[in-house]
Amino acid sequence: MPKIHILKPETARLIAAGEVIERPASALREILDNAIDAEAGEISVEIQKGGIDLVRVRDDGTGMSREDLALSILDHATSKIENPEDLLKARTLGFRGEALASIAAVARIDITTKDASSESGWRLTKAPGGEPRISPVAARMGTTVEAQAFFETYPARRQFLKRAVSEAFQCRTVFLEKALCHPGIRFLWQTGETKEHLEASDLSTRLALLYPELAPSRLEVHRWGVESGKATLAYADPSIHRRDRKFLQIFVNRRKVPEWGLAGIIDYAFSEYLPGGMHPVAFLFLEIDPKEVDFNIHPAKREVRIRRLEDLKTAILAEMRVLFKLKFGAGPTDLSGQLSSRDFSWPARPDAFSSHPSEAPFWERLIAEAPQEQYQAPQKMGFRYIGRASGPFILFEREASLYVLDQHAAHERILYDRMLESSPSSQPLLVPALVELESEDQEKRLAALMPELKRLGFKIERSGETFVVDEVPSFLGEQALPVLLDSLKETNPGDAPAKRLVATMACRAAVKDGDRLEDAAAKDLIEKALALPFPRCPHGRPIWAILDMETLYKMVGRIP
Numbered sequence: 376m377p378k379i380h381i382l383k384p385e386t387a388r389l390i391a392a393g394e395v396i397e398r399p400a401s402a403l404r405e406i407l408d409n410a411i412d413a414e415a416g417e418i419s420v421e422i423q424k425g426g427i428d429l430v431r432v433r434d435d436g437t438g439m440s441r442e443d444l445a446l447s448i449l450d451h452a453t454s455k456i457e458n459p460e461d462l463l464k465a466r467t468l469g470f471r472g473e474a475l476a477s478i479a480a481v482a483r484i485d486i487t488t489k490d491a492s493s494e495s496g497w498r499l500t501k502a503p504g505g506e507p508r509i510s511p512v513a514a515r516m517g518t519t520v521e522a523q524a525f526f527e528t529y530p531a532r533r534q535f536l537k538r539a540v541s542e543a544f545q546c547r548t549v550f551l552e553k554a555l556c557h558p559g560i561r562f563l564w565q566t567g568e569t570k571e572h573l574e575a576s577d578l579s580t581r582l583a584l585l586y587p588e589l590a591p592s593r594l595e596v597h598r599w600g601v602e603s604g605k606a607t608l609a610y611a612d613p614s615i616h617r618r619d620r621k622f623l624q625i626f627v628n629r630r631k632v633p634e635w636g637l638a639g640i641i642d643y644a645f646s647e648y649l650p651g652g653m654h655p656v657a658f659l660f661l662e663i664d665p666k667e668v669d670f671n672i673h674p675a676k677r678e679v680r681i682r683r684l685e686d687l688k689t690a691i692l693a694e695m696r697v698l699f700k701l702k703f704g705a706g707p708t709d710l711s712g713q714l715s716s717r718d719f720s721w722p723a724r725p726d727a728f729s730s731h732p733s734e735a736p737f738w739e740r741l742i743a744e745a746p747q748e749q750y751q752a753p754q755k756m757g758f759r760y761i762g763r764a765s766g767p768f769i770l771f772e773r774e775a776s777l778y779v780l781d782q783h784a785a786h787e788r789i790l791y792d793r794m795l796e797s798s799p800s801s802q803p804l805l806v807p808a809l810v811e812l813e814s815e816d817q818e819k820r821l822a823a824l825m826p827e828l829k830r831l832g833f834k835i836e837r838s839g840e841t842f843v844v845d846e847v848p849s850f851l852g853e854q855a856l857p858v859l860l861d862s863l864k865e866t867n868p869g870d871a872p873a874k875r876l877v878a879t880m881a882c883r884a885a886v887k888d889g890d891r892l893e894d895a896a897a898k899d900l901i902e903k904a905l906a907l908p909f910p911r912c913p914h915g916r917p918i919w920a921i922l923d924m925e926t927l928y929k930m931v932g933r934i935p
């Protein structure tokens with residue numbers, strides 16, 4: 376008897392829909408994209424119960440005819456592209472023709488619309504699995520899309536929805552992103568009693584409205600041409616900076632993207648004017664020829680692949696350096712006088728930046744989330760940073776001694792102490808991870824470690840042989856799962872299991888021997904290492920070698 380069978384179309388449809396529409400916020404994103412593609416001048420959004428009960432978006436865009444309305448919710452129905460080569464040309468936010476069909480598979484959908492050539496409006500109503508009904512209604516030009524009761528008929532998904540407040544937060548995040556990328560569109564936002572109007576304006580005004588915490592500083596806006604497109608940078612004076620990267624955002628063709636390589640470039644350009652480890656307030660918007668970018672690598676277009684990214688990074692850095700010299704003057708080249716000019720010599724080495732998501736951001740997050748009191752650079756720990764040496768070594772000088780720091784060991788110890796002492800904050804995973812372990816042994820080990828993992832910031836629930844991971848410690852971020860799974864494979868006996876887990880996690884999460892830290896990060900690491908009460912790695916090895924002057928003189932045969 377065959378084991379394989381073909382899924383029923385409804386089931387296959389649900390699975391495909393689940394990839395595009397994970398939660399109400401993904402529906403909101405798609406519906407907003409459609410309104411923007413329809414050239415709306417005003418868009419109003421209402422959500423109820425975090426969008427789970429209702430997402431409603433009204434636009435005054437082109438609207439649809441009755442025929443188009445009927446087609447719009449079918450699979451692969453789009454007016455935006457026709458042929459494969461159009462994929463390379465599409466300047467619209469949508470082009471795959473699957474959003475409305477996916478929403479209609481997981482929620483009740485009502486679309487009311489009228490286009491310029493129709494006398495009356497039309498309303499389409501459809502429940503998941505049901506047939507659409509279309510009837511005439513009185514309507515203004517434009518389109519209103521309502522999606523209600525998300526995943527009501529899809530319990531497997533529904534159970535992964537979070538509480539209404541956190542779904543609402545995700546909807547709000549989507550709204551902010553769209554409003555930010557389209558300051559020329561008037562937006563209205565309503566949830567419960569809260570109402571907000573954003574008048575059509577310029578970018579700087581829109582930013583100030585969306586992020587009042589940035590006021591009173593009005594952001595400067597700089598526009599210039601890059602190869603195959605244009606760039607806009609909105610940035611604050613470096614006197615305004617943050618420990619995290621909340622306000623360091625990258626947009627490509629009107630979508631926010633996790634492009635760490637580009638964020639790294641901006642950090643780098645600002646680092647000359649910022650205290651070590653701090654991040655600027657800067658929003659970079661790139662409009663690039665669609666054939667140079669590929670959004671088709673993620674079902675929800677959450678990632679982008681940019682061709683000739685390295686060239687682009689180099690060009691952007693060059694522009695920013697000239698701009699900042701002009702705006703901020705030569706600047707206090709380095710606030711602590713620890714940098715040598717060669718660190719900022721031109722041409723830049725784009726290879727010093729990684730666009731690989733797992734390298735830079737993790738380190739940056741570590742700095743960003745360090746509790747302020749604990750890690751504020753203490754003056755008494757003055758040192759002179761010399762630079763990176765080969766392998767894991769970082770060189771600095773302090774009190775007439777030369778220090779050779781082992782970056783891996785030091786970072787390991789810092790993470791280890793932090794995990795043991797504090798109660799780290801958690802961050803929810805966008806999609807809960809289902810973990811199935813390789814052996815019963817590992818299952819037992821994980822089960823026994825649950826209380827400790829909870830303390831570390833994991834939220835894990837067991838259901839039979841599967842473990843559902845919902846939240847992870849925020850200082851580990853995306854690395855949390857691989858680090859945890861790796862740790863479970865380790866079987867060296869000795870320490871108490873919980874301590875061992877923490878040690879292994881610290882080891883896995885720490886910077887590796889060959890990682891090239893940027894100067895700001897290296898200096899930060901030195902500061903934190905100097906603040907360690909016990910400067911040895913969790914396995915007991917020293918984190919540095921110290922050569923004092925006397926020893927050095929002796930070593931070269933000059934005994935004073």
Ligand code: ADP
Pocket residue numbers: 405409410413434436437438439443447448452453454455468469470471472473474475476517518
């Ligand atoms: P896509 O946006 O990828 O084309 P969708 O499923 O999101 O696919 O939408 C299908 C089609 O429905 C669109 O191509 C467009 O023609 C039409 N449509 C959807 N929303 C709107 C809207 N708000 N105003 C006008 N037309 C719309």
Ligand code: MG
Pocket residue numbers: 405408409468469470472474475
């Ligand atoms: Mg669309």
